[in-house]
Amino acid sequence: CIRDRLVCGNDIGRGDRVSKGIYVGKGDPMGVTDLAADVSADGQGAVVTWTAPTQGKADSYIDVSTLNYDIVRFKDNETKGDTIALGHKGTEYVDNAIEAMANYSYAVTPNTDNAKGDVVKTAKAVFGPAFEMPATFGFNTVEEFEIWKTIDANGNYSTWTWSDGYYGSMRGAKCNYNYDEVAAADWLISPRLNGDEQTISFFARSFTLENQQPERMRVLYSTTDTDPANFTKIHAADYIELSGEWTEFRYVVPQGARYFAVNCVSDSGFAMFVDDLSFCLLYTSPSPRDRG
Numbered sequence: 001c002i003r004d005r006l007v008c009g010n011d012i013g014r015g016d017r018v019s020k021g022i023y024v025g026k027g028d029p030m031g032v033t034d035l036a037a038d039v040s041a042d043g044q045g046a047v048v049t050w051t052a053p054t055q056g057k058a059d060s061y062i063d064v065s066t067l068n069y070d071i072v073r074f075k076d077n078e079t080k081g082d083t084i085a086l087g088h089k090g091t092e093y094v095d096n097a098i099e100a101m102a103n104y105s106y107a108v109t110p111n112t113d114n115a116k117g118d119v120v121k122t123a124k125a126v127f128g129p130a131f132e133m134p135a136t137f138g139f140n141t142v143e144e145f146e147i148w149k150t151i152d153a154n155g156n157y158s159t160w161t162w163s164d165g166y167y168g169s170m171r172g173a174k175c176n177y178n179y180d181e182v183a184a185a186d187w188l189i190s191p192r193l194n195g196d197e198q199t200i201s202f203f204a205r206s207f208t209l210e211n212q213q214p215e216r217m218r219v220l221y222s223t224t225d226t227d228p229a230n231f232t233k234i235h236a237a238d239y240i241e242l243s244g245e246w247t248e249f250r251y252v253v254p255q256g257a258r259y260f261a262v263n264c265v266s267d268s269g270f271a272m273f274v275d276d277l278s279f280c281l282l283y284t285s286p287s288p289r290d291r292g
Helices: 141-146
Strands: 001-010 016-020 033-039 046-051 068-075 082-088 092-095 102-111 125-127 134-136 149-152 160-163 171-176 186-191 197-207 216-222 247-253 260-262 273-278
Touching: 033 102, 033 125, 046 102, 068 092, 068 273, 102 141, 141 160, 160 186, 171 186, 197 260, 247 260
Parallel strands: none
Antiparallel strands: 001 016, 033 046, 046 092, 068 082, 068 102, 102 125, 134 273, 149 186, 160 171, 171 273, 186 260, 197 247, 197 273, 216 260
8 A cells, every 4th residue: 555645834834744545456355245145946055146346455456357256154053164165256156065954154255366355144044955754843952943934924023932941841932922912923934845745743832821811823834935925724713722731733734835834823822832843744643752
Protein backbone atom coordinates (compact mmCIF):
# COMPACT_ATOMS: atom_id res chain seq x y z
CA CYS A 1 0.00 0.00 0.00
CA ILE A 2 1.51 3.31 -1.07
CA ARG A 3 0.48 6.39 0.92
CA ASP A 4 1.23 10.01 0.00
CA ARG A 5 1.04 12.79 2.58
CA LEU A 6 0.62 16.48 1.80
CA VAL A 7 1.00 19.41 4.17
CA CYS A 8 0.33 22.93 2.94
CA GLY A 9 1.90 25.99 4.52
CA ASN A 10 2.57 29.70 4.06
CA ASP A 11 4.37 32.46 5.91
CA ILE A 12 1.77 32.29 8.68
CA GLY A 13 2.08 28.59 9.41
CA ARG A 14 1.37 25.03 8.37
CA GLY A 15 -2.05 23.49 7.71
CA ASP A 16 -3.40 20.07 8.53
CA ARG A 17 -1.77 17.05 7.01
CA VAL A 18 -3.75 15.23 4.30
CA SER A 19 -2.92 11.71 3.22
CA LYS A 20 -4.08 9.37 0.46
CA GLY A 21 -3.28 5.67 0.21
CA ILE A 22 -3.68 3.23 -2.62
CA TYR A 23 -2.98 -0.50 -2.80
CA VAL A 24 -0.55 -1.32 -5.59
CA GLY A 25 -0.19 -4.88 -6.86
CA LYS A 26 -2.25 -8.00 -6.36
CA GLY A 27 -4.23 -8.27 -3.12
CA ASP A 28 -6.10 -10.93 -1.14
CA PRO A 29 -9.53 -11.73 -2.60
CA MET A 30 -12.66 -10.77 -0.74
CA GLY A 31 -14.95 -13.59 0.40
CA VAL A 32 -17.72 -14.86 -1.86
CA THR A 33 -21.20 -13.32 -1.64
CA ASP A 34 -24.74 -14.65 -2.11
CA LEU A 35 -23.65 -18.06 -0.81
CA ALA A 36 -26.57 -20.53 -0.69
CA ALA A 37 -27.18 -24.27 -0.53
CA ASP A 38 -30.37 -25.80 -1.92
CA VAL A 39 -31.67 -29.34 -2.35
CA SER A 40 -30.69 -30.86 -5.69
CA ALA A 41 -33.35 -31.72 -8.26
CA ASP A 42 -33.31 -35.42 -7.38
CA GLY A 43 -33.67 -34.67 -3.66
CA GLN A 44 -30.51 -36.63 -2.82
CA GLY A 45 -27.82 -33.96 -2.61
CA ALA A 46 -27.12 -30.24 -2.37
CA VAL A 47 -26.40 -27.50 -4.89
CA VAL A 48 -24.06 -24.82 -3.53
CA THR A 49 -23.96 -21.49 -5.40
CA TRP A 50 -22.24 -18.14 -4.86
CA THR A 51 -21.10 -14.92 -6.51
CA ALA A 52 -17.39 -14.54 -7.19
CA PRO A 53 -15.38 -11.65 -5.71
CA THR A 54 -14.32 -8.99 -8.21
CA GLN A 55 -11.68 -7.24 -6.14
CA GLY A 56 -9.35 -7.74 -3.24
CA LYS A 57 -9.23 -6.30 0.24
CA ALA A 58 -8.51 -2.57 0.53
CA ASP A 59 -9.82 -2.15 -3.05
CA SER A 60 -6.84 -4.09 -4.36
CA TYR A 61 -6.59 -5.79 -7.72
CA ILE A 62 -7.09 -9.54 -8.18
CA ASP A 63 -6.72 -11.58 -11.32
CA VAL A 64 -10.27 -12.96 -11.54
CA SER A 65 -9.24 -15.40 -14.27
CA THR A 66 -7.30 -17.36 -11.63
CA LEU A 67 -10.14 -17.63 -9.11
CA ASN A 68 -10.81 -21.09 -7.74
CA TYR A 69 -12.51 -22.34 -4.61
CA ASP A 70 -12.06 -24.79 -1.75
CA ILE A 71 -15.30 -26.27 -0.38
CA VAL A 72 -15.81 -27.93 3.00
CA ARG A 73 -18.96 -29.76 4.16
CA PHE A 74 -19.93 -29.75 7.86
CA LYS A 75 -22.39 -32.26 9.35
CA ASP A 76 -24.69 -31.28 12.22
CA ASN A 77 -22.63 -29.33 14.78
CA GLU A 78 -19.18 -30.43 13.64
CA THR A 79 -16.41 -27.85 13.93
CA LYS A 80 -14.08 -29.78 11.61
CA GLY A 81 -15.66 -30.63 8.27
CA ASP A 82 -14.79 -32.74 5.24
CA THR A 83 -13.05 -31.08 2.30
CA ILE A 84 -15.08 -32.07 -0.76
CA ALA A 85 -13.40 -29.86 -3.39
CA LEU A 86 -10.04 -28.12 -3.85
CA GLY A 87 -9.37 -25.64 -6.63
CA HIS A 88 -12.93 -25.84 -7.95
CA LYS A 89 -13.59 -23.56 -10.92
CA GLY A 90 -16.96 -21.88 -11.37
CA THR A 91 -19.56 -20.58 -8.93
CA GLU A 92 -21.69 -23.72 -8.51
CA TYR A 93 -20.92 -27.04 -6.91
CA VAL A 94 -23.24 -30.07 -6.84
CA ASP A 95 -22.64 -32.34 -3.86
CA ASN A 96 -23.98 -35.80 -4.75
CA ALA A 97 -21.79 -37.65 -2.26
CA ILE A 98 -23.96 -37.21 0.86
CA GLU A 99 -24.40 -40.64 2.40
CA ALA A 100 -27.01 -39.96 5.09
CA MET A 101 -29.69 -37.37 5.72
CA ALA A 102 -28.62 -34.81 8.32
CA ASN A 103 -28.11 -31.08 8.81
CA TYR A 104 -25.22 -29.85 6.66
CA SER A 105 -23.53 -26.51 6.04
CA TYR A 106 -20.92 -25.55 3.47
CA ALA A 107 -17.87 -23.28 3.69
CA VAL A 108 -16.38 -21.74 0.54
CA THR A 109 -12.91 -20.16 0.39
CA PRO A 110 -11.78 -18.24 -2.74
CA ASN A 111 -8.20 -18.52 -4.00
CA THR A 112 -6.24 -16.62 -6.64
CA ASP A 113 -2.80 -17.22 -8.10
CA ASN A 114 -1.20 -15.43 -5.16
CA ALA A 115 -3.55 -15.42 -2.13
CA LYS A 116 -6.42 -16.99 -0.24
CA GLY A 117 -9.60 -15.10 0.69
CA ASP A 118 -11.95 -15.20 3.66
CA VAL A 119 -14.10 -18.23 4.46
CA VAL A 120 -17.88 -17.80 4.10
CA LYS A 121 -20.28 -20.44 5.43
CA THR A 122 -23.94 -21.27 4.76
CA ALA A 123 -26.57 -21.81 7.42
CA LYS A 124 -27.41 -25.40 8.31
CA ALA A 125 -30.06 -27.18 6.24
CA VAL A 126 -31.23 -30.77 5.78
CA PHE A 127 -29.76 -32.67 2.83
CA GLY A 128 -29.26 -36.29 1.89
CA PRO A 129 -31.13 -39.33 0.58
CA ALA A 130 -34.48 -40.34 2.09
CA PHE A 131 -34.36 -42.69 5.04
CA GLU A 132 -34.84 -46.34 4.21
CA MET A 133 -37.34 -48.32 6.24
CA PRO A 134 -37.42 -49.24 9.02
CA ALA A 135 -36.20 -46.04 10.68
CA THR A 136 -36.91 -44.77 14.19
CA PHE A 137 -36.31 -41.34 15.68
CA GLY A 138 -35.99 -41.50 19.44
CA PHE A 139 -35.05 -37.81 19.70
CA ASN A 140 -32.21 -38.70 22.05
CA THR A 141 -30.08 -35.81 20.74
CA VAL A 142 -30.79 -32.33 19.49
CA GLU A 143 -29.12 -33.26 16.18
CA GLU A 144 -31.74 -35.97 15.65
CA PHE A 145 -34.52 -33.48 16.33
CA GLU A 146 -33.07 -30.81 14.05
CA ILE A 147 -33.53 -32.81 10.86
CA TRP A 148 -37.28 -32.44 11.43
CA LYS A 149 -38.76 -29.17 10.21
CA THR A 150 -40.76 -27.01 12.60
CA ILE A 151 -43.20 -24.29 11.54
CA ASP A 152 -44.75 -21.73 13.88
CA ALA A 153 -47.78 -21.12 11.64
CA ASN A 154 -49.51 -18.62 13.93
CA GLY A 155 -46.32 -16.64 14.52
CA ASN A 156 -46.59 -16.51 18.32
CA TYR A 157 -42.97 -17.61 18.88
CA SER A 158 -44.04 -20.80 20.67
CA THR A 159 -43.50 -23.99 18.70
CA TRP A 160 -41.81 -27.39 18.71
CA THR A 161 -38.48 -27.70 20.52
CA TRP A 162 -36.28 -30.54 21.71
CA SER A 163 -36.68 -31.60 25.33
CA ASP A 164 -33.79 -33.24 27.15
CA GLY A 165 -36.21 -34.51 29.76
CA TYR A 166 -38.91 -32.72 31.72
CA TYR A 167 -38.54 -33.16 35.47
CA GLY A 168 -36.47 -36.26 34.81
CA SER A 169 -38.63 -37.73 32.06
CA MET A 170 -40.31 -37.08 28.70
CA ARG A 171 -37.31 -36.58 26.46
CA GLY A 172 -38.39 -35.94 22.88
CA ALA A 173 -40.18 -33.33 20.82
CA LYS A 174 -42.15 -30.84 22.92
CA CYS A 175 -44.68 -28.17 22.01
CA ASN A 176 -45.71 -25.69 24.71
CA TYR A 177 -49.04 -23.87 24.75
CA ASN A 178 -48.48 -20.11 24.89
CA TYR A 179 -51.55 -18.96 26.88
CA ASP A 180 -52.16 -16.11 24.45
CA GLU A 181 -55.79 -16.99 23.60
CA VAL A 182 -54.61 -18.10 20.15
CA ALA A 183 -55.00 -21.76 19.17
CA ALA A 184 -51.72 -23.54 18.56
CA ALA A 185 -50.74 -24.04 14.91
CA ASP A 186 -47.36 -25.72 15.23
CA TRP A 187 -46.01 -28.22 12.71
CA LEU A 188 -43.46 -30.98 13.26
CA ILE A 189 -42.64 -32.25 9.76
CA SER A 190 -40.68 -35.39 8.97
CA PRO A 191 -37.55 -35.65 6.86
CA ARG A 192 -38.16 -36.68 3.27
CA LEU A 193 -39.78 -40.13 2.96
CA ASN A 194 -38.87 -42.60 0.21
CA GLY A 195 -42.35 -42.45 -1.33
CA ASP A 196 -43.46 -46.00 -0.53
CA GLU A 197 -46.77 -46.82 1.13
CA GLN A 198 -45.76 -47.34 4.73
CA THR A 199 -46.79 -47.40 8.36
CA ILE A 200 -46.09 -44.35 10.51
CA SER A 201 -45.94 -45.00 14.25
CA PHE A 202 -45.29 -42.67 17.17
CA PHE A 203 -46.10 -42.06 20.83
CA ALA A 204 -47.70 -38.85 22.09
CA ARG A 205 -49.17 -37.46 25.29
CA SER A 206 -50.31 -34.37 27.13
CA PHE A 207 -47.89 -33.36 29.84
CA THR A 208 -50.69 -33.44 32.38
CA LEU A 209 -54.48 -33.32 32.57
CA GLU A 210 -54.45 -31.99 36.13
CA ASN A 211 -56.34 -28.68 35.91
CA GLN A 212 -55.53 -28.64 32.18
CA GLN A 213 -57.37 -29.35 28.95
CA PRO A 214 -55.98 -32.25 26.87
CA GLU A 215 -53.60 -31.36 24.08
CA ARG A 216 -54.93 -31.65 20.53
CA MET A 217 -53.13 -32.82 17.41
CA ARG A 218 -53.69 -33.61 13.77
CA VAL A 219 -51.66 -36.09 11.66
CA LEU A 220 -51.17 -35.34 7.97
CA TYR A 221 -49.06 -36.20 4.91
CA SER A 222 -47.87 -34.38 1.80
CA THR A 223 -46.98 -35.74 -1.62
CA THR A 224 -45.14 -32.57 -2.65
CA ASP A 225 -43.32 -30.39 -0.15
CA THR A 226 -43.38 -29.06 3.42
CA ASP A 227 -45.82 -26.19 2.85
CA PRO A 228 -48.64 -26.71 5.43
CA ALA A 229 -51.19 -25.89 2.72
CA ASN A 230 -50.18 -29.04 0.82
CA PHE A 231 -50.83 -31.53 3.65
CA THR A 232 -53.81 -33.90 3.78
CA LYS A 233 -55.26 -35.11 7.09
CA ILE A 234 -55.03 -38.89 7.61
CA HIS A 235 -57.72 -39.38 10.27
CA ALA A 236 -61.45 -38.64 10.02
CA ALA A 237 -61.82 -36.51 13.16
CA ASP A 238 -60.99 -32.81 13.09
CA TYR A 239 -58.36 -33.43 15.76
CA ILE A 240 -57.24 -36.02 18.31
CA GLU A 241 -57.18 -35.30 22.05
CA LEU A 242 -54.24 -36.73 23.98
CA SER A 243 -54.33 -38.39 27.38
CA GLY A 244 -51.80 -37.81 30.13
CA GLU A 245 -50.10 -41.14 29.38
CA TRP A 246 -47.89 -42.22 26.49
CA THR A 247 -50.17 -43.58 23.76
CA GLU A 248 -49.11 -45.16 20.48
CA PHE A 249 -50.62 -43.90 17.22
CA ARG A 250 -50.29 -45.79 13.94
CA TYR A 251 -51.28 -44.64 10.46
CA VAL A 252 -50.69 -45.78 6.89
CA VAL A 253 -49.47 -43.08 4.51
CA PRO A 254 -50.15 -43.75 0.82
CA GLN A 255 -47.79 -44.39 -2.06
CA GLY A 256 -46.20 -41.12 -3.13
CA ALA A 257 -46.21 -39.48 0.31
CA ARG A 258 -42.97 -37.55 0.79
CA TYR A 259 -43.58 -36.02 4.21
CA PHE A 260 -45.83 -36.52 7.21
CA ALA A 261 -46.54 -34.09 10.01
CA VAL A 262 -47.79 -33.89 13.57
CA ASN A 263 -49.69 -30.62 13.89
CA CYS A 264 -50.36 -29.32 17.42
CA VAL A 265 -53.70 -27.47 17.43
CA SER A 266 -54.35 -27.13 21.17
CA ASP A 267 -56.47 -24.17 22.23
CA SER A 268 -55.57 -24.62 25.89
CA GLY A 269 -53.35 -26.96 27.86
CA PHE A 270 -49.74 -26.90 28.93
CA ALA A 271 -47.41 -29.00 26.75
CA MET A 272 -47.57 -31.82 24.22
CA PHE A 273 -44.85 -34.44 23.79
CA VAL A 274 -44.01 -36.76 20.86
CA ASP A 275 -41.42 -39.54 20.86
CA ASP A 276 -40.25 -42.65 18.98
CA LEU A 277 -41.45 -41.78 15.49
CA SER A 278 -40.99 -44.76 13.18
CA PHE A 279 -41.32 -45.40 9.46
CA CYS A 280 -42.01 -49.09 8.83
CA LEU A 281 -43.05 -51.42 6.07
CA LEU A 282 -46.80 -51.96 6.04
CA TYR A 283 -48.04 -53.77 9.14
CA THR A 284 -44.53 -54.10 10.59
CA SER A 285 -44.29 -53.14 14.25
CA PRO A 286 -41.39 -50.91 15.34
CA SER A 287 -39.12 -52.15 18.06
CA PRO A 288 -40.31 -51.10 21.54
CA ARG A 289 -38.26 -48.42 23.30
CA ASP A 290 -38.04 -46.94 26.77
CA ARG A 291 -39.51 -43.42 26.71
CA GLY A 292 -38.60 -42.50 30.28
